[in-house]
Amino acid sequence: MEDVKVKTRTGALLTIIAAAIILSFTTIEFFDYRRVNVDTSIVVDRSRGEKLTVNMNITFPRVPCYLLSLDVMDISGETQSDITHNILKTRLDEGGAPVPNSVITDLQNDLDRLNEQRQNGYCGSCYGGVEPESGCCNTCDEVRQAYVNRGWSFNRPDSIEQCVKEGWSEKLKEQAHEGCNIAGRVRVNKVVGNIHLSPGRSFRTSAHNLYELVPYLRTDGNRHDFTHHIHHLAFEGDDEYDINKAKLGKELKQKLGIAANPLDGTEGRTIKQQYMFQYFLKVVSTQFQTLDGKSVNTHQYSATHFERDLDKGAQENSPAGLHITHSTTGIPGAFFNYEISPILIRHNETRQSFAHFLTSTCAIVGGVLTVASLIDSALFATRKALKKHGGHSSPVTGGYTNGKLM
Incomplete structure (x- = not known):
């Protein structure tokens, strides 16, 4: 020592x-x-009977708002046709700017309109179409449905009293050159389903959905097509209706680098009327667990897309020379087919x-x-050791030297 x-x-x-x-x-x-570290794990998603909220903001520069219809269908058989609740449609001029005082926020559904008209004792004619159970066609949509049930094309709205009252022809002329921005939230079941953004309105008959495309394909010099820009498309959980949880979830997503949605900023371009855009989405449930015990449930998704020129028909040849047959003829529009993943991704904060x-x-x-x-x-x-070794050695040796004495 x-x-x-x-x-x-x-x-x-x-x-x-x-x-x-x-x-x-x-x-x-x-x-x-x-x-604070984040540990990620994957488990089986055991949630049942939940709902998803689809938050969207999409612009169609060459489809007028009166032609644009939003429908949702899922594998359980539930169908939501021409959704207007919690949906805002903003008319856009040819330059893409909003038309003043043009936001459509129609929260009155068809049943409310029907009850309002029945209070006045009104019973409209179906003009030869298949009459509903009530025997009355009180709205233009009901007349169109009666025509579809009969197998007729609905192409003369000026001769229909209900359509004249609703200003159908005036809408055609006023908005013929306009575009539309559709934004809002749609509640869907947490099962496999699809969202349709298509021209006209869909009518369900004999377990099939038919679309009234006459106004869209009308040869009036207005070339409508489904060129679109997806500003925002996200799947949200119920927790994100809470402002605090929504803010926390957004911060955690940004921290992990998963805040951006795959389709945000996506553009689809075409110059053809008969053109269909399809997006295939895989929705994955995601859960965040914070250090203070808070839990935030949200969703993320992956996406691929497919485009199809409907003018080529059910059969066509691919660029590689392969013969391709389509099982369905398809209709023009933008379709989002979503599938729910059976896994749940958990992000737990640890220290x-x-x-x-x-x-x-x-x-x-x-x-x-x-x-x-x-x-x-x-x-x-x-x-x-070096000092000891140096002490034993003699620095000067004795003996005689040759030299001269001065």
């Missing part, structure tokens, strides 16, 4: 270096102890325990001091 008792410059230098190393490593360990930090700090201090002590002992022993 002689090397410990003797004060040397080398020992002082090693002590300073060891103290600096201990301080640096302890500081790094402290920051690591305070850092090192204080015991781990204390143990690591003790290990750092003990290890650095031990290594410094070994180095100091080795240097002290080497220096001492």
Whole structure:
């Protein structure tokens, strides 16, 4: 222990270096102890009977709002046709700017209109179409449905009293050159389904959905097509209706780099009326668990897309020379087919325990001091051995030398 008792410059230098190393490593360990890490795991999604909210904002620069219809269908058989609740349609001029005072926020459904008209004792004619159970066609839509049920084309709205009252012809003329922005939220079942953004309105007959495309395909010099720009498309959970949870979920997504949605900013372009855009989405449930015990349920998705020129018909040849047959003829529009993944991704916030930090700090201090002590002992022993070896050797040898005495 002689090397410990003797004060040397080398020992002082090693002590300073060891103290600096201990301080640096302890500081790094402290920051690591305070850092919040995220552990990701994958489990089976056991949720049942839940609903999803589809948050969308899409612009169609060459489809007027009166032609644009939003429908939702899913594998359970539930169909939502021509959705208007929680949906805003904004008319756009030819330059893409909103038309003043043109936001359509129609919250009155068909049943409300029917009840309002029945209170006045009104019973409209179906003009030869298949009459509904009530025997009356009180709206233009009901007349169109009666025509579809009969197998007729609905192409003369000017001769229909209900359509004249609703201003169908005026809408055609006023909005013929306009576009439409559709934005809002749609509630859907958490099962496989699809969202249709298509021209005209769909009518369900004999378990099939038929679309009234006459106004869209009318040869009046207005070339409508489904060129579109997806500003935003996201799947949200019920937790995101809570402002605090929605903000927390957004921050956690940004932290993990998953805040952006795959279809945000996507554009689909065409110059053909008979053109269909299809997007295939895989929706994955995602859960965040924070250190303070808060839980936020949200969703993320992946996307692929497919485009098809309907003018080519059910059969066509691919660029590679392969013959392709389509099982369905298809209709123009933008279709979002979503599928629910059976897995749940969990992101749990974690932090090192204080015991781990204390143990690591003790290990750092003990290890650095031990290594410094070994180095100091080795240097002290080497220096001492060199001094002993130098003391036994004679610096000057005796004898005679040749030379001249001055």
